Every structure is written in structure tokens, then in C-alpha cells.
Amino acid sequence: MQQSSVDTSSRAVQFESFGGPELLRLREVPAPQAGPGRIRVRVTAAGLNPMDWFMTSDAATAARFGLRLPSGFGTDYAGVVDQVGAGVTGFATGDRVFGGALSRAVADHVVIDATGTIAVGGDAHHTPDGVDDRTAATLTIAGCTAAAALAVVAPGPGDTLLVGGAGGGVGVFVVQLARRAGARVIGTGSATSAEALRALGAEPVAYGAGLADRVRALAPGGVTAAIDLHGTDTAQVARELGVPDRRITTIAAVVDGITPANGANAAAGAIEEIARLVAEGQLRVPLAATFPVERIRDAVELQAGRHVHGKVVIDL
Known part of the structure; x- marks a missing residue:
């Protein structure tokens, strides 16, 4: 396994009971490790979406998405690969990446299946030069x-x-x-x-x-x-x-x-094409607001109000 980080602890935003943003907590957790077929990403930014708070609003809705307590929060992420598990090709430590990890992206580290999907194992894409991490975290x-x-x-x-x-x-x-x-x-x-x-x-x-x-x-x-x-x-x-x-x-x-x-159901390559257009300046992503992870509740309340013009991003 390629490894450039031996972190044993990490921070993650979690729910201990499903409900509104007032129930979100920033917790110290054991740092996940990249096993075979997986990469670990040191997350630098996480973008919020309406689905994030919808999925975790109550136990019945959470169950439909396969979420159990304690649950993480957020799906869009961007950052840098800091561990590569055995058998992984196409990614190396130091690579900038972005993607989705269902309801676990707002954390210092996230482990992604190198061939997974957003809902199962998470997915990762190389971040093009010219796209900063905050913007990359809004794309998926x-x-x-x-x-x-x-x-x-x-x-x-x-x-x-x-x-x-x-x-x-x-x-x-x-x-x-x-x-x-x-x-x-x-x-x-x-x-x-x-x-x-x-x-x-x-x-x-x-x-x-x-x-x-x-x-x-x-x-x-x-x-x-x-x-x-x-x-x-x-x-x-x-x-x-x-x-x-x-x-x-x-x-x-x-x-x-x-x-x-x-x-x-988006076509294969659709998100890479969008990232390319952003990198070339042909597509822009307005950032409505950015928040440090310690203010996750304020960020979710703003985003859940559905009146922001553009994207809300969490910095980690």
C-alpha cells in the first residue's frame, strides 16, 4: 500500500439521532484506513446539497438510503489522496480528487472504493488543473x-x-x-x-x-x-x-x-466533462458561502433554506 499519512485520529460530522441541523456534532473518530481496492482522501472541502439534510431528517427517510446511526453527513467532497490500497490503479498519493461519498463526506478523511459508486463505496475523479478544491467539491x-x-x-x-x-x-x-x-x-x-x-x-x-x-x-x-x-x-x-x-x-x-x-443515471463521463468545462472557464459555479467545519450547523441551516444563489461549501 502506498501511504503518505499515518493519521490515527480524524474529525467527522455525525448525527447520533436523525433530525435537524441542531443535532449535528463534530466528533473525534478513528481515522479510516485504505484497504485493498480503496483510496483514502484527506478532504479539504465538502459541498452541501438538499439531499444531505433530506436523507438525515428522520429515521424512516434515512433507512431508505441505507443510513444507520451514528451517521455521517454530506456527500460531495474534494481533497488529496493520502493512502492507496493494494491493487488500486489510476490513483497515487498526492493526486487531487473529487467525488461523492454518501452521507460521510464532511470529515477530515474519507475512504473511497476506487471502482465504486457514490451510493456504494463512494467514487473519485481526478480534479483538473484550474479547478480549486472548493469548486470541485460542488460538482458531483x-x-x-x-x-x-x-x-x-x-x-x-x-x-x-x-x-x-x-x-x-x-x-x-x-x-x-x-x-x-x-x-x-x-x-x-x-x-x-x-x-x-x-x-x-x-x-x-x-x-x-x-x-x-x-x-x-x-x-x-x-x-x-x-x-x-x-x-x-x-x-x-x-x-x-x-x-x-x-x-x-x-x-x-x-x-x-x-x-x-x-x-x-448520468451518462458515463458526464461529470468529467463538467469538470473540464469548469477548468476551461466555460462553466462557472457561484459559491454562495463557505463555512469552517466548526460552523456546520450554520451552513446547513443556510443551505436548507433553499434561498441561496449558488453552492454552500464546508472547509476542512
């Missing part, structure tokens, strides 16, 4: 979810895409990737998100009652596709506007007749 969940959603509706030149919740973490990627594909994008959000949406390339429209009329006024020629990143309201409005079900998708709810998108 939101990027894969955006790629999967766009694959369902396949926007391109001539399309007008309606995006519900466009200012959130996934919306940042959806809007920019759809624009790169040649589509016009109309994004729903609050009044305070309008400038942020314009900066991403979307035309902002206020969500809520009367949305269909406001969209008609913006796009008298019609909407041809829709992605609902928040619930079902945008999907239902899209139907009202005549968008066929096959060109509508959701990520946070299920609607009969509409194909939901799941980041786990």
Missing part, C-alpha cells in the same frame, strides 16, 4: 443531476426551456449547459435571484401563482421543454403551456407520466 451531485435531467429533455437550438428553481445548486449547471446546447432558458426564482439568473444566461421569471401567464408573456412562441428542480409546480405549468410529458422532467418529485431524472 449537482452536476450529475443536471446532466441526467438534460438528457431526459435534450434541449437544443430552437428550444425554449423552462427551468423551475433555476437559481439553486443544480440550476446553476442546468442553465449553463442548456445555453451551451443552444437553447433559450427561462428560469423561475424569487425577485432577489433575478440578477444571478441573468448572469448564468437565463431569463428570470417569478415563481408562484400566475406563472403560466408570465411565461406566455416572455415566450409568446411557446415553451418546448421543462425541468422542475424544486417540486411539481413548474412541471404542471409546462403541461398547461402544452409541453409534452416526454420533454418534462423532475428531480425532487414524481408526476405520473413524466420521467424523473436521477443523478445516478
